[in-house]
Amino acid sequence: MRSRSGKPLKKCEVRLMDDGCSSFSFTIWDEELIDFAQTWTPKENIVFVVDAKVNFNSYSNSMVASCDPKTIITTNPDCREAHQLYQYAQGLGDLNTEAEEEKDTAGNSSFTDISVITKVYTVAELLRAQASGKEPSFSGILYAILMSIGIDEEADPARIISFRCTTCKMKAQQSSRQCTNASCPSLSSSSSSLFATEAQFSLPLALADHTGGLEGVRLAGKAASDLLQLTPGEFLEGTHPEDKMALKLRLQLERFKIYFKSGVVSGDKQKPLVRILSMSPTQPGDLVLAATS
Incomplete structure (x- = not known):
């Protein structure tokens, strides 16, 4: 993928879920964060995202999120909500x-x-x-x-x-x-x-x-x-x-x-x-x- 100026870009789309939403699109553009996201394992990593940009995507007719320089991502935070979400994810069938x-x-x-x-x-x-x-x-x-x-x-x-x-x-x-x-x-x-x-x-x-x-x-x-x-x-x-x-x-x-x-x-x-x-x-x-x- 290239920008309007012709600069090559990397894009990674991650599908997030919780007990209220089965699939929510989160797009990552930063190369370092893309490498980080590629280490995540479905149902094994709980992702806590702060300051993500959320917009309505007319092509998919749904709300989508993307990261910007202010976005902070933490994996497997040690809190009650994260533990509960992990237990919920383990009750699901196989994800791919x-x-x-x-x-x-x-x-x-x-x-x-x-x-x-x-x-x-x-x-x-x-x-x-x-x-x-x-x-x-x-x-x-x-x-x-x-x-x-x-x-x-x-x-x-x-x-x-x-x-x-x-x-x-x-x-x-x-x-x-x-x-x-x-x-x-x-x-x-x-x-x-x-x-x-x-x-x-x-x-x-x-x-x-x-x-x-x-x-x-x-x-x-x-x-x-x-x-x-x-x-x-x-x-x-x-x-x-x-x-x-x-x-x-x-x-x-x-x-x-x-x-x-x-x-x-x-x-x-x-x-x-x-x-x-x-x-x-x-x-x-x-x-x-x-x-x-």
Whole structure:
């Protein structure tokens, strides 16, 4: 990119999000800040921006932000709001540069009460509702077959179990179990933060019904423990490879009643974001309810 005078320019567009906005464009022009921004990892870095310039962009028909010489950027500030935002981000599905995902609080203390969810969706209806973007988030019931669940010895452990620091609740390194938050009090103390972590499930699933398939679904927290009837600690320490395979075979190709929460996906390529609130084998009465609702 070049300026009007022909001077070469660098431009970096970063997509920011919080619990109130799924995608907000922040443009960086300064080369030093661009190099800084390229070290950020989605869902791992909390960015605190001061004195950014905010304007309405007629091309994108939305508000956008950009930096100027007065802009100050701080990553991973040690404050309650930053910790809460980090925990919220960890409850989302996978993020990438092509799609930013809408608010999803499954697995957190504030997730949707399933007793108020009554609307039944097929997979096709769920995907159409996401693509329409009419609702920023919605919940429902899905009756689907579990096509795959990544819990056997072939699965990447980092895609099954994640670890969080017990002090600041931010994500810990998968191998060393040390907190990734440079401002965490446990890192500044004389004692090591090694193993001062708590394990949490984050299981990849694929679902299907008579209308289509749904991949990229995440099963986390209590819903995962309830389905497997295991805690993360029991799964890590007491489950042998043959046990994992037996568990996988027992669950796969069975039909489940699934309470879910979905967010609207933005970006050039549409990517479903579905988090499971509760998942249990279907009962005969459930199928009748689905057929008549």
